[in-house]
Amino acid sequence: MLTKTEAQGTRRIPAAALRAFLVDALRACGLPQADAAIAAAAMLEADLTGSDAHGVFRLAGYVRQLQRGAINPRPSIRVLQRSPATALIDGDQGMGHVVMTYAANLAVELARAAGVGWVGARCSNHAGAGAIYAAIPLRHGMVGIYGAASSVNHMAPWGGSEPLLGTNPIAVAIPAGDEPPVVLDIATSLASNGAIRTYELEGKPMPAGWVQHRKDGSPVTDPRRIEEGTYLPMGGYKGSGLSLVIGLLAGPLNRAAFGRDIRDFAAPAGEKGNVGQFVVAFDVARFVLLDAFKAEVDRHIRDLISSHRLPGRDEIRVPGMGRAARRAERERNGVPLSASVLAQIDELAKSLDVASLSARA
Amino acid sequence: MLTKTEAQGTRRIPAAALRAFLVDALRACGLPQADAAIAAAAMLEADLTGSDAHGVFRLAGYVRQLQRGAINPRPSIRVLQRSPATALIDGDQGMGHVVMTYAANLAVELARAAGVGWVGARCSNHAGAGAIYAAIPLRHGMVGIYGAASSVNHMAPWGGSEPLLGTNPIAVAIPAGDEPPVVLDIATSLASNGAIRTYELEGKPMPAGWVQHRKDGSPVTDPRRIEEGTYLPMGGYKGSGLSLVIGLLAGPLNRAAFGRDIRDFAAPAGEKGNVGQFVVAFDVARFVLLDAFKAEVDRHIRDLISSHRLPGRDEIRVPGMGRAARRAERERNGVPLSASVLAQIDELAKSLDVASLSARA
Numbered sequence A, B: 001m002l003t004k005t006e007a008q009g010t011r012r013i014p015a016a017a018l019r020a021f022l023v024d025a026l027r028a029c030g031l032p033q034a035d036a037a038i039a040a041a042a043m044l045e046a047d048l049t050g051s052d053a054h055g056v057f058r059l060a061g062y063v064r065q066l067q068r069g070a071i072n073p074r075p076s077i078r079v080l081q082r083s084p085a086t087a088l089i090d091g092d093q094g095m096g097h098v099v100m101t102y103a104a105n106l107a108v109e110l111a112r113a114a115g116v117g118w119v120g121a122r123c124s125n126h127a128g129a130g131a132i133y134a135a136i137p138l139r140h141g142m143v144g145i146y147g148a149a150s151s152v153n154h155m156a157p158w159g160g161s162e163p164l165l166g167t168n169p170i171a172v173a174i175p176a177g178d179e180p181p182v183v184l185d186i187a188t189s190l191a192s193n194g195a196i197r198t199y200e201l202e203g204k205p206m207p208a209g210w211v212q213h214r215k216d217g218s219p220v221t222d223p224r225r226i227e228e229g230t231y232l233p234m235g236g237y238k239g240s241g242l243s244l245v246i247g248l249l250a251g252p253l254n255r256a257a258f259g260r261d262i263r264d265f266a267a268p269a270g271e272k273g274n275v276g277q278f279v280v281a282f283d284v285a286r287f288v289l290l291d292a293f294k295a296e297v298d299r300h301i302r303d304l305i306s307s308h309r310l311p312g313r314d315e316i317r318v319p320g321m322g323r324a325a326r327r328a329e330r331e332r333n334g335v336p337l338s339a340s341v342l343a344q345i346d347e348l349a350k351s352l353d354v355a356s357l358s359a360r361a
Helices: A015-028 A033-049 A056-067 A096-114 A130-134 A136-140 A193-202 A223-228 A237-250 A290-305 A321-333 A339-352 B015-028 B033-049 B056-067 B096-114 B130-134 B136-140 B193-202 B223-228 B237-250 B290-305 B321-333 B339-352
Strands: A011-013 A078-082 A086-090 A116-124 A142-148 A170-174 A182-186 A211-213 A229-231 A275-283 A335-337 B011-013 B078-083 B086-090 B116-124 B142-148 B170-174 B182-186 B211-213 B229-231 B275-283 B335-337
Touching: A011 A015, A011 A339, A015 A033, A015 A056, A015 A339, A033 A056, A033 A096, A033 A130, A033 A321, A033 A335, A056 A339, A086 A096, A096 A116, A096 A130, A096 A136, A096 A142, A096 A275, A116 B116, A130 A136, A130 A142, A130 A170, A130 A182, A130 A275, A136 A142, A136 A275, A142 A237, A170 B237, A182 B237, A193 A223, A223 A229, A237 A275, A237 B170, A237 B182, A237 B290, A290 B237, A335 A339, B011 B015, B011 B339, B015 B033, B015 B056, B015 B339, B033 B056, B033 B096, B033 B130, B033 B321, B033 B335, B056 B339, B086 B096, B096 B116, B096 B130, B096 B136, B096 B142, B096 B275, B130 B136, B130 B142, B130 B170, B130 B182, B130 B275, B136 B142, B136 B275, B142 B237, B193 B223, B223 B229, B237 B275, B335 B339
Parallel strands: A086 A116, B086 B116
Antiparallel strands: A011 A335, A078 A086, A116 A275, A142 A170, A142 A275, A170 A182, A211 A229, B011 B335, B078 B086, B116 B275, B142 B170, B142 B275, B170 B182, B211 B229
16 A cells, blocks of 8 residues: 555556556456446546555455455345335445445435435445445435445444444535535544554554554554454544444344454455445435535635634645545546555456556556 | 532432423423423433433523524424425524424434435524434334534634534434434534533533644643633544534535534524534335344344453443433433522523422422
8 A cells, every 4th residue: 555655666557547457357357347347437436536445455355355256246236125215235245336336326316306315235345435435426416425334343342342343434425516525434443444554564553542452452553463452433432333323224224244243354265244335315406406505515615724724734624625636636647556566466467367557557 | 510420419300390390481481382392302301311411401591592582482394395205494493402303203204205304404493412303213113313513613624723613413313122222422522512511610620632722722621711722523534524514414405504604502682593403214114124123233232232341341331321221210210400500490480480490399
């Protein structure tokens, strides 16, 4: 994974080349063209917007899961139950990106007819950055909300020491006009798994307060000892509570896994998970003219970013501004990939017998 | 407000007496019987469940607002826009408790027909504890979600020093079977306004990290100097982002106030606020048999509360357990009110020419 300052040896890969590579790699794992394109688009979007831990970086892991049958390359996504404003879908163990893109589009369809649409998914898989699915309704003048029961438990309930809760993220996307849309995408842990794994990869000590030791709650800062601890929730009991309710709404409400039923997605072959997620779309025009709403959101964003700053702060950022800026820059200049990540991806390309990313860039 | 350990002079007021007093006091301010009963029930529920800052303690403030016309005692709540699963209502400046009870019941009605119901409110007022409205759908086998754009701004956007964000709370209620329902009700600030005001009332120093000075972000711990600071969000930029998105969904989406448009509800007469809130109800049976879902939630709650604890921790609590326990205890033994709060309420009774709480208890 990349550090914030681009290390020597970092290469910029054009978005088109990255997309084509992702499609080819996923096709080589048995995905149909259409599904490969959907999953590639979701992973590329993560790379473009700066969710580097959810982009091409994850490809090797997905390929392993596809190869051992933990992810079904050719799922039949089915609507199990449908009402005017809700649907429960079964992802048939497909790639989470494919399942949740389907879910978000269905939520938009329901919201267009009913004002709001809530789609739950079961038998899904890790879908990458929640913001990608929360943002799908934006194109239709709608608010999007995404929540997930993580496919691995890293947090303990508040006061506990056993990892029975995921970092269950929530993402909310709200349309704006000339300003970038407001897009919040947060794990309910204080530090996301991606951030913690970055320290692990780079072998540098983590800030105290991110991970606590299971034995006594003391800070774990050595990234080699992450497994001895649990991640701390954001805001103490509040983050633990948020993780719990998001997990119940994304898991058991969708007849998907939660708590002790969660199996690590890196678990050995034969163990099928049952990942649950949900997407809600809300049609803004049901309450207020879309253009008027967008103008109001613009006005409020400008009020916030131009308000008085604390000394030493360069800027006030509204969620979504950073990702919009990165997206524009990376579409222009390409997605930065470190030499080591690129080398791993080129190895993977070889094993899949597809043209390497280096050769395409 | 009460401290956790009951001070000398604390009296226990039976729930029935408290309810009757609240109804009489609100009737004396011009509320019709039915609305007085609804608002009294919501305030009593806050007192019973331990949201002491949102119960009878607030009555004097509401009475002042009713008397100066900031709250309309006889509102005509109107549905401005309605679609199969959504409704926007205008609260006509009524008491927030009345408006949001109406909203929650309408959300249930919509969800019964469409699977999910989302009701936004504008021209509402402070409604007390969000959990009360999130919990209304529980009785109908539904999940409830409540969010509000606070009627006063106590938080700055992350990096800023101007109070442009409320502590915008979110509440989520999820049905359980034999266990108490999961009910999470959190402000997006690290410490709620209620908690901070408790320190103010008791005149004791606040923990560092709750309030930061507007000038330089240094900790404000002297409760007499709260107004020189802004409340810190839970989880840093995450809580700031949550406050922002909840505020936009409860405010501008409902054509209600947000950001610079927020006027303190304690503002002088003539300044009409436009408080916005929303309630979502989700009909569990659309995805899973209600009894099966409740049994699953029970099982997961038990797994969590019986899991290994950190040393020194007495228990693992799931949100909602504390309030259920307090409710049972207070229904049995009465709501504890300190001598000073009771004296204030008795003064108020006198000014309204209704029988005092002391005389009824």
